[in-house]
Amino acid sequence: MADEIRQALARLAEPVVPQPDPYQRLLRRVRRRRRRQTAATGVAALVLAAVTIPPVGVLGLLRTDEPTLATAAYQPASPIDDPMVRRLLDSPTRGNLAGDTALIATIEREYRAARAELLVDPSLGDVRVLFAHDAPGARVVVVAYLDDSHALIRQSTGPEGASVPELLGQTGTPDEPQELTPYLFFGRYSRVDGDQPDGLAVGLAPAGCRVETSNDGRLQPDGSVVRSWQLEPNDGFVVQAGMPGGRWQFTCDGIVRYAGPARIALRTNLPIASATRPDLSVSAVRELRDMLYGDGLTGSTPQVLWTGRLPARVADAPAAVLVRSCSADGGCAALLKADARALAGPESAVLTFDRTGIGSADLVAVPLAGQTAGVLVAGPESATRAELIDARGSTVTDGPLTGGIGFFEVDSRTIAGVRVLDSADQPLLTAATPHLTADSYEFAEPTVWAW
Structure with a gap:
């Protein structure tokens, strides 16, 4: 059993093992060459004192085909x-x-x-x-x-x-x-044993620039964000250790040059049991929580709204889960996570297939994998039908809901809103879905780059 687990993990890890950095390979050769030159110079000095053989002759005997310091790129x-x-x-x-x-x-x-x-x-x-x-x-x-x-x-x-x-x-x-x-933004982020953060994020801009950070963003039902900013006491730089997250804002000469996420990269070390028998619900809750933190957004503990399988039109109809977290202002972030191992094939390193949506506690819409694969609608349990409408208010498609959940085969980018109705075909509520049109994976405001 232990050998099988190790082999399974090796197969998962193999596709994402980075190739050797060519500059690092050259650097190692240069360092080895430098050590050989230093040693050879000492030998040459002894030989010169005894038999007056030019040192260059000794060095020539020791040379290899590796690049020298003089010829290194x-x-x-x-x-x-x-x-x-x-x-x-x-x-x-x-x-x-x-x-x-x-x-x-x-x-x-x-x-x-x-x-x-x-x-x-x-x-x-x-x-x-x-x-x-x-x-x-x-x-x-x-x-x-x-x-x-x-x-x-x-x-x-x-x-x-x-x-x-x-x-x-x-x-x-x-x-x-x-x-x-x-600007220089760099760092690392990892999570060991599930919850022990070991990370670093550094942002460096010209001296005189003002740096602000924010971790209290509140998502609104229409997708906008309300947040406050805290001024950093440093001159044009910010450093976060432990679990970098939130939003950074750099302002130089009165112009916001950057406003966006602080976190550089994410690596999660999963326990063996999670790696071999992943629980989509647990993974989705954790991922949504991390995404909100990385975007500097506050929200409730993510809750599972739906579990099941994606429609048959999605290749192999993988198992999936929909989770949601809502802010104090009523805006909700949703994450649809599907097990994409069947979709991607056994040799792929991509193990999940994620899509995001924004809405309210009563209604959220999330695109499926692929821009034309469709939309998942999660409305009130009393809703029995949904109409997906475009920017002009015209119905693009409609269909039934079961327990408030339904899948619709449509190009998600054409959908500007969703209307849900009860069993008497009476409207329950209508909500805009700007996140579908924007086709964005992020929940927070668009990142500003104005350097």
Whole structure:
């Protein structure tokens, strides 16, 4: 049994194992070459003293076909072609370690010496520490290499209190040129054993920008959000550790440059039982809760509205569950989660098939997989029929509801509202469904990018 479980987990994990980073492979070869050169130089010095054989001859005997430091490729620097980018690069060192001048000097010196290992063009003569910060469980540094017209950024996240050599060992080397932007957002997020968060999110903008955060958004029945913002005490940056979530807002020179989610990525480590026999209801409740938290929205504990199978027109009619959470203002977020292993095939790493909807405690509509697959309507239990209407108020399709639940084969993007009726064919309520037209997976406001 244990072997079967391990094999099953290996099959699930195999498709998502990342391929080796080519720059990291090159970096390892460069480091090995550097160690061999150092050792060979010492041997050559002894030989020269004894028999006057030129050191280069000894080095030539030890050479392999691997790239040397002189021929190793560098990641191309990017042009500084935006005033806001220049403003970021000219910002003073920030973070709670900025005042440790000895540490900052060491970071600058060691990163300058490590140009070749970090695949940085040596013509970028200026090295600046843009950010140095200790957060619970992590130390973060951001270093810029630049000249008058081009620059390249390197960032590292190590253990809290990590030494500079440790940070160098954790410094990323992207496998392709990176566009310079006036902001740097990066981090990690994981959940261990279900509920123990171990994450970090960092947002860095030019000095002088105002940063605000929000975690109290209340979803309205029409899909809008009411929330307040709290000003961060930092100059143009924000750091969240533990379980990053909520919304960030960066305002520079009176213009909102970014307003959107704080969380960078999500990784959940499931217990073996959950991985081999997933409970869709448990997974859906957890996922909806995480989505609301990530969007900075408040709501009730998600409740299961419906479980069953999707219509036969959806391939293999997978098992599915609909869960919902409502805010104090009556707006509700819904998540339809289907077991998509049958849909995706045994070799796929995609195990679930999710769609979202927005509505009220009385009525919510969620699109099915595929834009033309249809819509699931969940209304009052007393509702026996639903009409799906377009933006002009014309009925696009209608059909029966069983216990308030029904599936409708229609292009969800054409539906602007739903009308539900009782057994006497009397209207119970009508609600707009802007989320269907927008075809958005997020619950919160649209993300603003205005850099």
